[in-house]
Amino acid sequence: MAIEAHSDGDVAIHAIVDAILGALGCGDIGEHFSPDxxxxxxxxxxxxxxxAAEKAQEKGYSISNLDITVVCEKPKISPYKAEMRKSIAxxxxxxxxLVNIKAxxxxxxxxxxxxxxxxxYATVLLYSFK
Structure with missing residues (x-):
């Protein structure tokens, strides 16, 4: 199943990026990577x-854990969860x-x-290492 998108269309990763940037007070993915x-x-x-991970490091934060919820009818996400978790981690x-994926x-x-x-939708917990 192909996703029509400007980049590769990985909605889960885009949600994580937005969660990290938002937690840092750094706007959203579109501000840094304009679809135009x-x-x-x-x-x-x-x-x-x-x-986003490097931006967190620059600001003195590390990722403690994250939780992602993917909402879709197709494809079924369950067969891909383990691979997604490993890739994201x-x-x-x-x-x-430390990576949880729900569908x-x-x-x-x-x-x-x-x-x-x-x-x-993604939620991320950051901790300060400074």
Whole structure:
């Protein structure tokens, strides 16, 4: 299933990036990587995630843990959870035990329920190492 997007369309990682940037008071992903800028076309979301992790380090924070909820009818997320956790943890340089991924559907309601889109929400806990 292809996702129509400016970058690679990894909604879970985009939500994590926004959560990290938001916790740092650094705006959102669009402020740093404008979808109008062609240099970000087809860019891997791991690049944005690495940027957010480095921004946290610069400000004296590390990621304690994070929780992601993906809302979609298709594809089913369960078969990919372990791989997603490992991939996210590797970029963030944390244990995959600190990454939680949940999935739910929109119960066929609205555009997400009609499988016209995907949503993701992330919460991150940062701790100061300074």
């Amino acid at each position: 800028d062609p240099q970000w076309k087809n860019c891997y979301s791991s690049y944005f995630l690495n940027f 590797k970029v963030l340089k944390i244990s995959d035990e 739910t559907t929109a119960e066929k309601l609205g555009s997400i329920g009609r499988a016209e889109g995907i949503a993701a």
